[in-house]
Amino acid sequence: MTRRQLWQRFIAHIDPPLMLGLALLLMVSLLVLYSADNAGWGKPLSQLFNITVALVCMWLVANLPLHYLMRTAVPIYMLGMALLIGVALFGEISHGARRWLNLGIGTIQPSELMKIGVPLMMAWYFEKHEATLTLKNYFVAALLLLVPVALIARQPDLGTAILISASGFYVLFLAGLSWKVIGGLFVSALASAPVLWSMLHDYQRHRILMLFDPSQDALGKGYHTIQATIAVGSGGILGKGYLQGTQTHLDFLPERTTDFIFAVYSEEFGLVGNLILLAMYFFVIGRGFIITANASTYFTRLMAGSITLTFATYAFVNMGMVSGILPVVGVPLPLVSYGGTSMLTLLLGFGMLMSIETHKKLVKT
Amino acid sequence: MKQHVELRNHLREIFYFRLRLAISIGFVLLLLAILLARFVYLQTVRHDYYQTLAESNRISVVPIVPNRGLILDRNGVVLAQNYSGYTLEITPSKVHDMETTINDLSALVAITPKDRKRFRKLLAERHDFESLVIRSRLDDEEVARFAAQQFRFPGVEIKARLFRDYPFGEKTAHLIGYVGRINETDVQQLEENDLAANYRGSDYIGKVGLEQSYENELHGVTGIEQVEVDSAGRAVRMLSRTPPSSGNTLVLSIDAKLQEIAEQSFGNYRGALVAIDPNNGEVLAFVSKPGYDPSLFIDGIDSESWDELNNSPDHPLNNRALRGQYPSGSTIKPFMALAGLYYGTRSPGRTISDPGYFTLPGSSHRYRDWKAGGHGSVDMFKSIVISCDTYYYGLAVDMGIDNIHGFLSRFNFGKKTGIDLEGETSGLLPSQEWKMRRYKQKWYTGDTVSVGIGQGYSLVTPMQLAYATATLANNGIAYRPHLVREVRRSSDGQSRLIVSKPETDLKLNPAHLDLVKRAMAAVTQPGGTAAQAAAGAPYHIAGKTGTAQVVGMKQGEKYDASKLDERHRDHAWFIAFAPAEQPKIALVVLAENGGHGGGTAAPIARKVMDYYLLGKEPEPLPDNAGEEGEND
Numbered sequence: 001m002t003r004r005q006l007w008q009r010f011i012a013h014i015d016p017p018l019m020l021g022l023a024l025l026l027m028v029s030l031l032v033l034y035s036a037d038n039a040g041w042g043k044p045l046s047q048l049f050n051i052t053v054a055l056v057c058m059w060l061v062a063n064l065p066l067h068y069l070m071r072t073a074v075p076i077y078m079l080g081m082a083l084l085i086g087v088a089l090f091g092e093i094s095h096g097a098r099r100w101l102n103l104g105i106g107t108i109q110p111s112e113l114m115k116i117g118v119p120l121m122m123a124w125y126f127e128k129h130e131a132t133l134t135l136k137n138y139f140v141a142a143l144l145l146l147v148p149v150a151l152i153a154r155q156p157d158l159g160t161a162i163l164i165s166a167s168g169f170y171v172l173f174l175a176g177l178s179w180k181v182i183g184g185l186f187v188s189a190l191a192s193a194p195v196l197w198s199m200l201h202d203y204q205r206h207r208i209l210m211l212f213d214p215s216q217d218a219l220g221k222g223y224h225t226i227q228a229t230i231a232v233g234s235g236g237i238l239g240k241g242y243l244q245g246t247q248t249h250l251d252f253l254p255e256r257t258t259d260f261i262f263a264v265y266s267e268e269f270g271l272v273g274n275l276i277l278l279a280m281y282f283f284v285i286g287r288g289f290i291i292t293a294n295a296s297t298y299f300t301r302l303m304a305g306s307i308t309l310t311f312a313t314y315a316f317v318n319m320g321m322v323s324g325i326l327p328v329v330g331v332p333l334p335l336v337s338y339g340g341t342s343m344l345t346l347l348l349g350f351g352m353l354m355s356i357e358t359h360k361k362l363v364k365t
Numbered sequence: 366m367k368q369h370v371e372l373r374n375h376l377r378e379i380f381y382f383r384l385r386l387a388i389s390i391g392f393v394l395l396l397l398a399i400l401l402a403r404f405v406y407l408q409t410v411r412h413d414y415y416q417t418l419a420e421s422n423r424i425s426v427v428p429i430v431p432n433r434g435l436i437l438d439r440n441g442v443v444l445a446q447n448y449s450g451y452t453l454e455i456t457p458s459k460v461h462d463m464e465t466t467i468n469d470l471s472a473l474v475a476i477t478p479k480d481r482k483r484f485r486k487l488l489a490e491r492h493d494f495e496s497l498v499i500r501s502r503l504d505d506e507e508v509a510r511f512a513a514q515q516f517r518f519p520g521v522e523i524k525a526r527l528f529r530d531y532p533f534g535e536k537t538a539h540l541i542g543y544v545g546r547i548n549e550t551d552v553q554q555l556e557e558n559d560l561a562a563n564y565r566g567s568d569y570i571g572k573v574g575l576e577q578s579y580e581n582e583l584h585g586v587t588g589i590e591q592v593e594v595d596s597a598g599r600a601v602r603m604l605s606r607t608p609p610s611s612g613n614t615l616v617l618s619i620d621a622k623l624q625e626i627a628e629q630s631f632g633n634y635r636g637a638l639v640a641i642d643p644n645n646g647e648v649l650a651f652v653s654k655p656g657y658d659p660s661l662f663i664d665g666i667d668s669e670s671w672d673e674l675n676n677s678p679d680h681p682l683n684n685r686a687l688r689g690q691y692p693s694g695s696t697i698k699p700f701m702a703l704a705g706l707y708y709g710t711r712s713p714g715r716t717i718s719d720p721g722y723f724t725l726p727g728s729s730h731r732y733r734d735w736k737a738g739g740h741g742s743v744d745m746f747k748s749i750v751i752s753c754d755t756y757y758y759g760l761a762v763d764m765g766i767d768n769i770h771g772f773l774s775r776f777n778f779g780k781k782t783g784i785d786l787e788g789e790t791s792g793l794l795p796s797q798e799w800k801m802r803r804y805k806q807k808w809y810t811g812d813t814v815s816v817g818i819g820q821g822y823s824l825v826t827p828m829q830l831a832y833a834t835a836t837l838a839n840n841g842i843a844y845r846p847h848l849v850r851e852v853r854r855s856s857d858g859q860s861r862l863i864v865s866k867p868e869t870d871l872k873l874n875p876a877h878l879d880l881v882k883r884a885m886a887a888v889t890q891p892g893g894t895a896a897q898a899a900a901g902a903p904y905h906i907a908g909k910t911g912t913a914q915v916v917g918m919k920q921g922e923k924y925d926a927s928k929l930d931e932r933h934r935d936h937a938w939f940i941a942f943a944p945a946e947q948p949k950i951a952l953v954v955l956a957e958n959g960g961h962g963g964g965t966a967a968p969i970a971r972k973v974m975d976y977y978l979l980g981k982e983p984e985p986l987p988d989n990a991g992e993e994g995e996n997d
Contacts, residue, residue, distance in 0.1 A: 176381060227596075230419050233414065233418075234415040234418065235408055236408050236409070250423055250594065252595070252596040270408060271404055275401070278397055278401065292386055305386060309393070316400060320400065323400070325399070
C-alpha cells in the first residue's frame with residue numbers, strides 16, 4: 001500500500017462535511033477555554049487531550065460496520081443499567097448527588113454512557129420489531145427509556161435525565177409514534193407536572209423558580225444566571241474582544257470553563273460571534289439531518305435522527321440556560337465546554353453518524 | 366385471504382419518516398430562532414443596561430478615609446491625636462457559633478468580660494455583615510498568635526486602624542469630647558446635610574465637645590480609589606486615585622497646663638471652672654469636674670461602664686461648665702450695683718442701715734441677710750466688699766424686675782454665650798413675661814427681692830458668668846468666647862486665626878465701672894470676703910464670692926453646714942479677674958456643695974491665676990481640701 005492509499009483508508013469512514021463542522025467547534029472550544037482560563041494553557045491543553053482521545057474513539061466507531069454497531073446495543077444498555085443500579089446502591093456522593101461510581105481505576109458517571117445506550121437500545125428494539133410494529137412495541141420502547149431515566153433523575157441529575165428523555169422521545173417520534181399518543185403524552189405531562197414538582201429536590205425547585213426572578217437570590221442560586229446574563233448582554237453586537245471580557249477575567253462568571261463557557265464566548269465575541277456559533281451548530285445539525293434522511297435502515301435512521309436532535313437539544317438547552325431563558329440544569333455546551341466524558345459521548349455519537357453515512361455508501365457500491 | 370401486512374411499502378415509510386424529519390428540522394430552527402431572538406434582545410436592546418452592570422461589577426470605588434485632624438493647646442501640646450493599632454474584629458454573619466468562637470479566641474488573645482459585654486451590645490445594635498470590634502489595641506505578640514491560628518476562625522480578622530487618643534483623658538473630657546462609631550442617627554444627619562458621601566468608609570464621628578462642634582474641620586476629605594475588582598472583591602489593579610486630605614488641626618486657646626492645674630485644684634470637689642482672656646474672648650481653661658475617660662466611648666462603651674457613669678451621683682457626664690444651671694448667688698451683686706448706678710436707683714454714696722434683714726412695706730416676711738444682726742451702715746462700695754444682702758434686696762425692689770432684666774440681659778444673662786461647643790444651656794434671667802408664660806402668674810415684688818441676691822428664679826451657667834465677668838473686666842466690651850484659636854489647614858499648613866470681633870460695647874459709664882471694680886478689688890483685701898484666698902498675691906485680684914442655696918430654708922431656720930448632708934450644702938462661687946488694673950484673665954469657679962465661695966472656690970481661682978500670671982505651680986493638694994473660709 002502506498003502512503004496515499006494508507007491515508008485513503010484512514011479517512012475512508014470520516015464524513016468530510018461533518019468533520020469540518022466538528023473541527024470548527026472544537027477549535028472554538030480551545031480558543032474560548034484559553035480565555036476562560038485567564039490566558040492559561042492548563043485547560044486548553046487538557047481539553048486538547050480529551051479531544052484527541054475522543055476523536056480516536058470516534059474514528060474507531062466510524063470504522064465499525066453497522067451490524068457491529070447493532071450488536072453493541074444490548075450489551076451497552078445492560079452494562080449501563082447495571083452501573084446505574086450500582087450507583088444507586090454504592091455510588092459516591094458529591095455535591096449532594098449520587099452520580100459517580102468508583103471503579104478503582106477512576107470514577108465514572110454511568111448516566112453519560114446511557115446518553116448513547118438508551119437511544120441505541122430503543123433503535124435496536126424498533127429494528128427488531130420493524131415488521132410488526134404495534135402500540136405495544138412503543139410501550140415497551142418507552143419502558144426501555146423510562147427505567148434508566150427514573151434512576152438518573154433519582155441521583156439526582158435532572159439535566160441528564162431530561163436530555164436522555166429527549167433523545168428517547170426523538171426515537172419514538174421518528175419511529176412513527178402516532179400523533180394521538182404524542183398529544184396524549186403532552187397532556188399527561190402537563191397534568192403530572194405538579195406531581196413531578198413535588199418530587200423535585202429543593203435546590204432543583206429553586207433553580208426553576210430562579211428562572212423567573214434570579215434577582216431574588218442574587219448571591220445564591222440566582223447568581224449564576226445573573227452574572228451570565230450580564231456577560232452576554234454586556235457583550236453587545238461586536239463583543240468586548242478576545243481575552244477582554246471583564247465578567248470572565250475578573251472571576252464573576254462561575255463555572256466558566258464548563259456549563260457557562262458560552263457566557264465567556266458571548267461576552268468577548270458579541271452578537272456577531274453568537275450568529276457564527278449558531279451557524280456552526282446548524283451546519284453540524286444540518287449535516288446530521290442529511291445523513292439521517294439518507295440512512296438506509298430503520299435502525300440507522302432512528303439512531304442518526306436521535307443523535308442529531310439530541311445534539312441540537314444540548315446546544316439549545318445550554319445556550320438557553322446561559323442567556324437566562326431556561327433554568328440552570330447543568331448541561332454543557334456540546335463540543336465546547338471543558339470535559340472529557342461529554343466530549344467522548346458526543347464524538348462517539350458523531351462516530352456512529354459517520355459510520356452510518358460511510359458504510360451505507362460501501363453497501364451501495 | 367392474503368395478509369397485506371407483509372407487503373411493506375418502503376417508499377411510503379421513508380416518506381413518513383422524512384416528513385417527521387422535516388418537522389424535526391422545523392423544531393430545531395424554531396429553537397435556534399428563539400435563541401437568536403434572545404441574543405438580539407440582550408445584546409442590542411438591553412446592551413446598555415448590562416454594560417452598566419458589568420462596569421459596576423468591575424469597578425469598585427474604595428473610599429480612603431482621611432486622618433482626623435489633631436487638637437493642640439495654645440502652646441502646641443497635643444490634646445487629641447491618632448495612633449495606629451490592631452483590632453480583632455468579627456463579622457457575625459460569617460460566624461457559625463459566636464459563643465464558641467469567642468471562647469476559642471480568648472485562648473489566644475486576652476478578652477475581658479468588659480470586652481465581651483461591649484461586643485454583645487454592638488452585636489445587638491449593628492448589622493450582621495458589619496465587622497465588629499471585640500478587642501482593640503492588640504500587642505504584637507497577640508497579633509502573631511492569632512495570625513498563626515487564623516485559619517481556625519473564619520469571619521474573624523485583625524485590622525489595622527487609626528485610633529483616637531486623648532493624652533489628658535478625663536481632664537479634658539468635657540472640653541475635647543470624644544469620637545464614637547457612627548450610628549443610625551449620625552447617618553441620618555449626615556444624609557440630611559449631604560455629607561454622607563464624605564463619610565464613606567469612615568467609622569468614627571465626633572460625638573460631643575470640640576470633636577463634635579468642629580467635626581467638619583477635623584474629619585477631612587475622603588479620598589477615592591477606583592479599583593478593578595474580581596468577584597470576591599479583591600482588588601486586581603488600580604484605575605485612578607484621588608488622595609484624601611487630612612482633617613485640619615485645631616489649635617485651642619486653652620492652656621493645657623492651666624487646665625491641668627485648675628482641674629487638680631478642685632481636689633475632690635465637683636464643679637466647674639471657666640477662665641477667659643477678657644481682651645479677646647479666648648477661653649484659657651475649661652473644666653467640668655468630675656470628668657470621665659473618653660476612651661471608653663471610642664469603640665462603644667460596655668453597659669457596665671455606661672451604667673456606672675450614668676447612675677453616678679456625681680454625674681460625670683454632665684458638662685457643668687456649659688450646661689450646669691445654678692443660682693448665681695452673690696456673684697450677681699457687682700452687676701446689680703452697675704445696674705443701680707445705670708438707672709440712677711442708687712448713688713455710690715447713699716447708705717442704708719442694715720438690721721440684718723429686709724422687709725417689704727406692709728409685710729412681716731423677713732428676707733435675711735447672711736449676717737445675723739446686720740452690717741450696720743452700708744454704701745455701695747461696702748455692699749460689694751462685705752456682700753450685704755439687705756442692700757441688694759432694697760436695690761432690686763427699687764429698680765424693679767423690668768430694669769433688672771433689661772440691664773442684666775446686656776451682660777448676656779439668660780442667653781447662650783455662643784461659645785464654640787454644642788449643647789450650651791441658656792440659664793434663666795426671669796422677667797414678668799417669662800413668669801406669665803411659664804407659670805401663668807403675674808410677677809410679685811417678693812419675686813424681685815431674691816433676684817437681687819441671685820436667688821429665686823434666676824439661674825446661670827458657669828460659662829455665662831465667666832462671660833459676664835470678662836465683659837465687666839474689659840470695661841463692658843464683650844467678646845464671644847471661643848475655644849479654638851486657629852485652624853491649621855492640613856493641605857498647605859496655612860493657618861486661619863479665629864478672632865472674635867468685639868461683639869458689643871455695653872457703653873458703661875467709666876465712673877460706675879471704676880467703683881464696682883475697686884470694690885471687687887477690695888473683696889480680696891483684708892476685710893473682704895475673699896481676703897484669705899488672695900493673701901500674699903503679688904498682683905491685685907478683683908473678685909466676688911457667692912453662695913448658691915441648694916435646699917431652701919424655712920423662715921427663721923439657721924444654715925448649719927455641718928448638720929446638712931454633704932450634697933445639700935450650698936454651692937460655692939467665685940468670680941474674679943486679675944490683675945485688677947489691667948485684667949489678663951477673668952474666671953469663674955463653681956464648687957458644688959463647697960459651702961462658701963471665699964473658702965473653697967476662691968483658692969482654686971488663686972492657683973489658676975498664680976500660674977497664668979506668674980507661672981507658679983501650686984503645691985500638691987492634700988485630699989479633701991477646702992477648709993471653711995470666711996462667711997459670705
